[in-house]
Amino acid sequence: MTLRRGTLGGHTYEFTDLAALLAAATPERSGDVLAGVAASSEQERVAAQGVLADLPLATFLDEHVVSYEDDEVTRLIVDSHDADAFAPVSAMTVGEFRDHLLDPLTDTTSLTAGLTPEMVAATSKLMRVQDLVAVARRTPVVTAFRSTVGRPGTLATRLQPNDPTDDPAGVTASIVDGLLLGCGDAVIGINPATDSPSRTTDLLHLVDEVRTRYEIPTQSCVLAHVTTSIEIMERGAPVDLVFQSVAGTEAANDGFGVTLALLREAHEAALALDRGTVGTNCMYFETGQGSALSADAHRGVDQQTLEARAYGVARAFDPLIVNTVVGFIGPEYLYDGKQITRAGLEDHLCGKLLGVPMGVDVCYTNHAEADADDTDTLLTMLGVAGCSFVICVPGGDDVMLHYQSLSFHDALYARQALGLRPAPEFAAWLERMELLADDGRVRELAPDATRALTAGVR
Template structure:
């Protein structure tokens, strides 16, 4: 354990270890304050950032924030680190890495195997918003199953047709609503009201019937626990993507009822089904700043570095989709729109630098100090930053999970004003359904269009 000191304004600040330094250098957020690991003042935060800027990157390979001996996530990070990919930047400090990433000549995508989560979390703390956007935009991560996601100039969407009782008519109506506004190219993904194998299988058949009936080039997912997915795959259920929420420590993942071995078993089972047409990426993970803190499984480490460590878990299983639910856990961890916006951009950058296909659920709970102006701002910034996908729900209001997210119209707005397209295979389907204009932009279908006739007939 190495103590480090930084001086500012004639006062010396001391940081007991690497975890303490990283926490103190982090822009303020309520979760770190409640956990007792945040900087005590803005002066201490700036002093910590100054010390962090001069810290050699090799420090993160020698000094671990969560012990190797007791944490399988740490072992995964260290044991899979690619020394050859790291070699070109091995002599840099954290500040030097920031400068390197901001250089337009740097191939940021080639660095991923040589970077650890702690390194990318550290460098993000030295970046302002424009840096987070600029570097992420030049770091695309492309994945594929039935649609190809993450290509530059695209913004995909998860169509989230949740229903408080999993009513088939209600779910189907929400799917049609989203498809008519050009959403669903990343996945049609349902949070089930109950996690039973029977209910999960019924919902999967429902979505698969819609997909096959209209020949939609997308993938389906019912966000049940990974053990449920393994069970129903053995019974022949039409599983496209295996879902699981994950976190950045072994203890937090145990709280989710999951281990790395379990995820490996599910990944192999999903691959064996061979349901993809243009690719084989078949895992879907969700994360969120604060999950390890809320489970008291954070080992005294602040929430943003633990979030980046969750991306190392995701990376190990070659996922199609990963998204942070950036405002879902609540104001106890991200207090207001400013903290939510900053966290969403950090997560998008850190995941991308680690080679993870990042999406963001741009959202907030109703007791947070945030509103639709904040989600508009973050959505627009993420679109500029090259975010792979966002989550959309009918009317921006999830009636089952009781939180505010993006609406289908919000995705339409972002694509139109930023000149972004859906996934190419999905865009071809939209064109066939008379929903893609000559300029390549998604448009709301006319009442007599092929899409309106076909999809609305299907829900009656």
């Protein structure tokens, strides 16, 4: 352990190790208070940020917030670090690196392999909201399967047609609703009510039939556990993307029932299916600040740093898409709209700086101090920041998961207000279906397309 001290207003604060310093420097959030790692006052937070700003960036290569010997996530991060990519910034402090990223002439994308999750988390703690937006906007991450996600000037969507009973008619109706409103270019992704292999396979066939019948250039995913995906791939199920929730410590991933070896097995199996047309990125990961703490597996580390470490896991498997479910765990971890907004922008930036194709589920639970004004604000800022995709559900109300998210109409607003387009292959399909006007707007009435897409819905 290395003791570090910071002085503010005549008072000296001591930070016993790197994890304690990072936690104390983190902007306030309820999860860190719950974990007992947050700064005791704003004065201590400012003192910690001053110490962090002067910390050499290379420190993170020698000191680890979770020990190398005890944690496979730490070993993955350390063993995969690219020293050559890190070399241009290796002599900088965290504060100097922040200033470097804010320079409009800095090529942020060339640094990704040389950065560790702890480096980018530390840097984000020193940033204002506008800094998080400005740097993320200049850091595109482009991936592809049947559609290309993440190109500058685009905003893709996950169409989430959840149903409390996995009713085929309900799922299909939600899919049609989303497609008619120009959504679904990142993925048509269903949270199943159960994790049974047979139910997962039935839902995959349902989406695959819709996709193939109308030649939609997108990909499907039923968000079953990775072991279920491996099992049904062996049986010939039409799996496009393999999904898994991941976290920033080995213990938290153990709580999800996954290891890095299991993820490698799933990745190799999905690659072998060779179902992509314009790319081979075939993994989908979800994360969220507070997931390690909720599993009592945070190891004394603040939730935002652990979230960045989850992106270190994700990037090892070349995913098509990754998203933070930013307000889903509840106010115990992100108390209100302000904390949710800050966390969503932090996650988006940190993922992109690590080379991860980041999206955000802009959402909140009904007992949080948040409302639709907060989701409007975060959606708008993410659109400005170049977010790869957002998640949309009918009416903004997920009737299966019981939380508030974005609606299909919210995605239309963001595209129109910010001049953004769907993924290019999907935009071309919308035009062929007469659903997209020349100026990029989704048409209000497209009777032929409506009749075609709803012909099989009962």
